[in-house]
Amino acid sequence: MKKKVAAALLALACLVSLAACGKEESPAAWTTADVQSILDSGAFSEELEELDCDTAWMLYRLGDAGLDRTQLTDGAVRRSAGATCEELAVLVFDSEGAAETAKKALEDYIQSQLDSNRDYRPGEVPKLEGKWLDQRGNTLLLVVADDLSAAQTAVDGSK
Amino acid sequence: MLYPIHGRRTAAILLSVALFLPLTACSGNSAPDQTAASSGPAASASTSSAVSSQTESPSPVQEPDQSAAGGSASPSEVPAPDLPAYDFSQPAPEREPVDNSYFEDAAFIGDSRTDGFLIYSGIGCGKNLTSNGLSIFKLAEKKALTINGTQYTLLEALALEQYGKVYLSLGVNELGYYDDEGFYRSYCEAIDAIREIQPNAVIYIQGLIPVNETVIAQTGGRTYLTNDHLRVYNDLMRQAAQEKQVVFLDLYSEFVNEDGELPAEASKDGVHLRSDWCKQWLAYLQTHTVDYDALYPGGAPAPQAPADEITENGSASS
Numbered sequence: 001m002k003k004k005v006a007a008a009l010l011a012l013a014c015l016v017s018l019a020a021c022g023k024e025e026s027p028a029a030w031t032t033a034d035v036q037s038i039l040d041s042g043a044f045s046e047e048l049e050e051l052d053c054d055t056a057w058m059l060y061r062l063g064d065a066g067l068d069r070t071q072l073t074d075g076a077v078r079r080s081a082g083a084t085c086e087e088l089a090v091l092v093f094d095s096e097g098a099a100e101t102a103k104k105a106l107e108d109y110i111q112s113q114l115d116s117n118r119d120y121r122p123g124e125v126p127k128l129e130g131k132w133l134d135q136r137g138n139t140l141l142l143v144v145a146d147d148l149s150a151a152q153t154a155v156d157g158s159k
Numbered sequence: 160m161l162y163p164i165h166g167r168r169t170a171a172i173l174l175s176v177a178l179f180l181p182l183t184a185c186s187g188n189s190a191p192d193q194t195a196a197s198s199g200p201a202a203s204a205s206t207s208s209a210v211s212s213q214t215e216s217p218s219p220v221q222e223p224d225q226s227a228a229g230g231s232a233s234p235s236e237v238p239a240p241d242l243p244a245y246d247f248s249q250p251a252p253e254r255e256p257v258d259n260s261y262f263e264d265a266a267f268i269g270d271s272r273t274d275g276f277l278i279y280s281g282i283g284c285g286k287n288l289t290s291n292g293l294s295i296f297k298l299a300e301k302k303a304l305t306i307n308g309t310q311y312t313l314l315e316a317l318a319l320e321q322y323g324k325v326y327l328s329l330g331v332n333e334l335g336y337y338d339d340e341g342f343y344r345s346y347c348e349a350i351d352a353i354r355e356i357q358p359n360a361v362i363y364i365q366g367l368i369p370v371n372e373t374v375i376a377q378t379g380g381r382t383y384l385t386n387d388h389l390r391v392y393n394d395l396m397r398q399a400a401q402e403k404q405v406v407f408l409d410l411y412s413e414f415v416n417e418d419g420e421l422p423a424e425a426s427k428d429g430v431h432l433r434s435d436w437c438k439q440w441l442a443y444l445q446t447h448t449v450d451y452d453a454l455y456p457g458g459a460p461a462p463q464a465p466a467d468e469i470t471e472n473g474s475a476s477s
Contacts, residue, residue, distance in 0.1 A: 046427050049279060049434045059278055082275040082431025083378065112305065120271070120292030 030090045030139040032076040034155050039078065041154035043145040044086050048078035056089065065105035071098040085117055085124040088151075089142040099138045106133055106142055113144075245454050247401045250366070250409035256445040259283055264323035266360075268313050268353075269293070272368070272431060273328045279434035280441035286322070288313045295329040295345040296336070299352065314349075318356045323451075325353050326444070328365035330392045331430065335383035339391060346399040354403075358459055361451050362405040366393045368414045368440070369421040374429030384430060386419055404460045406449050413443050 039048070051059065056077045057069055074092035089106075093099045114128050132143040132151065143151045259282055266286040267273050274289040276282070290303030290313060302310035306319070317325070327349065333342055346364070353362055370384050393411050400407035414436070416422045421429065425436040432440065 051278070054283065055278060055281075058283075079278070081279060081427055081433045081437075082271050083426075083428035115305070116291040116303070 027136055029137045030092075030134070030141040032074060032090050032092075034141065035076040035078065035088055035090050037154045038088055038143060038145075038151045041147075041150040043143070043147045043151035043154070044088070045146040046080060046083055046086065048086060048088065049081050051077040051079055053077075056091065060089075060102070060105050060109050062102055062105055065101050065108075067093075067098055067101055067105075071095070072102075084146075085113055085121065085128055085144055086146060087142065087144050089140070091140045091142075093138045093140075096138050099135050099140050102140055103133065103135050106140065110142075110144070244456075245449065247404045247407075249407075250397070250412075251363075251406050251447040251449055253446050254448065256442070257448050258445070259441075261445070261448060262324070265326060266317055266320075266322045266324070266357075267326045267328070268298075268317065269326070269328040269365075270332055272331060273326075273365075275431050276437050276440055278437075279432070280437035282441050285326075286320070288316050292332050293329060294332045294336070295342060295349055296333065296338075298329065298345070298349050314352055314356065317353065322357050322360050324363065325357055325360045326363045326365055327353065328367075330367045330389070330396065331370070331384065333392065334385065334388050335381065337388075339395060342392060343395045343399055346396055347403055350399060350403040350405055354405075354459060359451065361449060361454060362403075363408055363444075364396050364400040364405055365408045366396055366410045368410050368432070369419070371421040371423050371426060371429040373420075374423050374426060376429075378428045380428055380430065404454070406454070408444070408447055410440065410443060413439070 053072055053075045054069075056075055057063065057072055059077075059079075062072060063069065071094045072091060073094050075090060077087070077089040077091075079087040079089075091099070091102060093102060110128055110131050110133070114125060117124050117128065127144050127146060127148075130148055132141065132145075132148055134141045145151050262282055262285040265284075266288055267277060268288045269276075270289060270293045271291040274287065274291065277285060277287045277289070288304065290301065293301060293303055293313070299312060299314055301312060303313055304311045304316045306316065311319075329349075330342075336342070350362060350364070353360070367389050369386050369389060372385060375381070375384050390411070397407045397409075414421055414425070421432075423429075424433075426432055
């Protein structure tokens with residue numbers, strides 16, 4: 001009997017430990033709080049304008065990508081009013097699949113930004129080419145910054 | 160296909176007038192002057208539609224002109240609705256604001272400024288047909304938009320759907336060209352092309368919003384972006400609007416400060432507007448609308464050749 005209990009406890013301990021390992025390997029999802037951390041990092045060369053989720057939905061053409069507006073459940077977006085191409089977005093979706101679809105839409109968006117700014121504002125092209133687009137679970141992060149390493153440092157410690 | 164919201168109302172009033180005129184003729188109470196004032200199908204349609212579409216507006220365009228109808232009518236006479244035709248030589252007058260649903264069948268053709276307007280104004284609708292750095296000179300040839308993998312000029316993209324309103328705003332990127340005559344001609348050609356593609360749309364020419372030259376200099380912007388030249392272009396755009404009989408919107412006067420510039424706080428780079436000023440831009444558009452029936456009671460004008468000469472001060476003469 002004692003052996004059986006010991007074996008069960010051992011198995012349970014292994015399971016718990018495996019589950020914990022799994023959590024450690026999967027980075028925490030992006031949150032709207034990360035937006036403030038990145039804004040405070042000095043990554044941007046100018047003060048960015050705030051956009052609501054409805055506008056972000058239109059801007060990134062998420063509907064054209066096949067998503068429904070209800071699938072974008074939360075978000076925080078900051079963007080230059082036009083002086084630069086800098087922007088920052090955390091988008092939260094109702095599923096990992098929706099975030100995956102949105103990631104493709106954001107890749108297209110960045111490509112269109114590159115196409116339209118290559119001649120118009122060539123100085124902004126390196127920022128766009130060096131964009132940070134990252135999916136974590138059902139969340140997405142987009143950063144187009146003057147100092148990307150500052151943005152990454154600001155959130156690396158918390159992730 | 161989308162049509163101006165007042166079309167049905169206008170049609171209803173036209174029908175009422177058509178039914179009413181024979182009745183008054185039978186009773187012998189028709190006034191000769193009034194009949195003469197509305198002789199011909201165009202004049203008849205003009206007076207009727209102008210009443211239907213403009214009575215709510217406080218502007219001179221919408222004020223009934225009783226003297227033009229031959230003086231005041233006696234109580235027994237039927238007053239003929241007789242309003243002056245829309246004055247294309249003047250900017251659109253202010254009227255009661257519309258809500259954003261007005262722009263649901265609108266297309267916005269422009270450059271990065273218009274793109275910013277659509278993003279930051281809170282308009283929430285309207286087709287975005289913009290391209291960063293676009294000039295009126297390249298409007299018909301630059302493949303500026305990619306839709307489902309196919310590249311289009313903005314005019315080609317405009318032709319993909321039918322709109323009730325088309326807002327055109329280009330001119331800032333052209334300030335470095337110093338080709339005023341070419342600018343004027345290109346604007347006239349653009350209006351003709353838009354009218355051909357969108358014969359049922361009200362075409363709005365948006366006058367250029369001033370820039371702030373100090374901020375431009377401080378942020379390393381382009382030195383050719385001057386308000387002096389911008390004002391010349393605004394005059395030419397206004398004349399093109401008059402020549403082609405489309406609506407001119409005087410956004411310059413809406414935004415200019417006492418120094419003849421865009422307020423410094425309105426823009427980070429002296430050119431592109433911050434969100435609060437984009438909202439002001441939207442408020443202006445909401446209060447400066449004109450109905451298609453009031454503009455063209457006899458149908459849209461046929462395309463005309465633009466003026467041949469530009470005078471020394473940049474104005475066009477035909």
